[in-house]
Amino acid sequence: MVAEIIDGKAFAATVRGHVADHVARLKEEHGITPGLAVVLVGEDPASQVYVRSKGKQTVEVGMNSYEHKLSADTPQKDLLDLIDKLNNDSAVHGILVQLPLPRHMNEDLVINAIDPAKDVDGFHISNVGLLGTGQKSMVPCTPLGCLMMLRDHHGSLSGKDAVVIGRSNIVGKPMAQLLLGDSCTVTIAHSRTKDLPDVVRRADIVVAAVGRPEMVQGDWIKEGATVIDVGINRIERDGKNVLVGDVHYESAAAVAGAITPVPGGVGPMTIACLLANTLTACCRANGLPEPEGLTA
Numbered sequence: 001m002v003a004e005i006i007d008g009k010a011f012a013a014t015v016r017g018h019v020a021d022h023v024a025r026l027k028e029e030h031g032i033t034p035g036l037a038v039v040l041v042g043e044d045p046a047s048q049v050y051v052r053s054k055g056k057q058t059v060e061v062g063m064n065s066y067e068h069k070l071s072a073d074t075p076q077k078d079l080l081d082l083i084d085k086l087n088n089d090s091a092v093h094g095i096l097v098q099l100p101l102p103r104h105m106n107e108d109l110v111i112n113a114i115d116p117a118k119d120v121d122g123f124h125i126s127n128v129g130l131l132g133t134g135q136k137s138m139v140p141c142t143p144l145g146c147l148m149m150l151r152d153h154h155g156s157l158s159g160k161d162a163v164v165i166g167r168s169n170i171v172g173k174p175m176a177q178l179l180l181g182d183s184c185t186v187t188i189a190h191s192r193t194k195d196l197p198d199v200v201r202r203a204d205i206v207v208a209a210v211g212r213p214e215m216v217q218g219d220w221i222k223e224g225a226t227v228i229d230v231g232i233n234r235i236e237r238d239g240k241n242v243l244v245g246d247v248h249y250e251s252a253a254a255v256a257g258a259i260t261p262v263p264g265g266v267g268p269m270t271i272a273c274l275l276a277n278t279l280t281a282c283c284r285a286n287g288l289p290e291p292e293g294l295t296a
């Protein structure tokens, strides 16, 4: 079997197109422009790259982008004051604080200081609780992007065996909740899982969110399974810096039914879903109907 390549880059462009259309209508009919504030603390080069492309794409879909860059040694109190200001700024509909934060900061405390209605990452405990109980919430962007690609590829996910590798609060756990919501039988694997290859072999859907370059091998994959590779790992190969996923692409693509590439898979969908969430937050804040097909 040669896997179908799930083109996240193209899908993301389509999602951004829907967002841009809706934003244009909001402006025309209501004079409202959605605004996204992105806060970056410190100078991590990878984070700077993401923040730049988020800002660029925000403007491209017609939204306002507000970037706040704080130095790595900023006191936590100053960050909390900034979040308070953004919470109370009616031009700001979405707030994203880029993670990870410097070590002297308490990530849970900072995230939970964001107004849950503006928490476009979906990391606030209120949104986590709403998602876990099947209530309307802000859904984390990376898992939402994965879900959109899976629904697009399969139609219904009902009854499928899904394995999520990784149990982080930002990817693995919310991904598992979304798959459960679509009636998959969900297994969450992690570093203490016994015989991971054997667990993965049972899955119709594999979502890899581990942070270990090319760990998932082709001979772990059931023939015809769908493989979603969330991993973003920068490694050196033949003297060059390259980006690889958590899945060994070549061997997995030889057995899978469908697979997302890295780059060009989950990453672009994550940013498209951030814009979708910002639009959703703006519509909710103004009591207007939400865009269709852009939420879980």
Ligand SMILES: NC(=O)C1=CN([C@@H]2O[C@H](COP(=O)(O)OP(=O)(O)OC[C@H]3O[C@@H](n4cnc5c(N)ncnc54)[C@H](OP(=O)(O)O)[C@@H]3O)[C@@H](O)[C@H]2O)C=CC1
Binding pocket: 142, 165, 166, 167, 168, 169, 170, 171, 172, 189, 190, 191, 192, 193, 196, 209, 210, 211, 212, 230, 231, 232, 233, 246, 266, 267, 270
């Ligand atoms: N494309 C995108 O938009 C995004 C990509 N990412 C990428 O996704 C990956 C995961 O990110 P994140 O969830 O934040 O990572 P974390 O480091 O927070 O979590 C990694 C998870 O993988 C598990 N794990 C580690 N080693 C193994 C192993 N050998 N076998 C099985 N499980 C293992 C850990 O288990 P345990 O809990 O037991 O330690 C943990 O649950 C990274 O490559 C990251 O860069 C992240 C966010 C967005």
Ligand SMILES: Nc1nc(=O)c2c([nH]1)NC[C@@H]1CN(c3ccc(C(=O)N[C@@H](CCC(=O)O)C(=O)O)cc3)C=[N+]21
Binding pocket: 049, 050, 096, 097, 098, 099, 100, 121, 141, 142, 232, 243, 262, 263, 264, 265, 266, 267, 268, 270, 271
């Ligand atoms: N509060 C917060 N929210 C996040 O959503 C968040 C975060 N912090 N911290 C870091 C991770 C990582 N992340 C990515 C987003 C896009 C790509 C992306 O677009 N990747 C491109 C390649 C980009 C490149 O070449 O480096 C691709 O996969 O094709 C990757 C990774 C969001 N994250």
Ligand SMILES: [Mg+2]
Binding pocket: 168
């Ligand atoms: Mg983490």
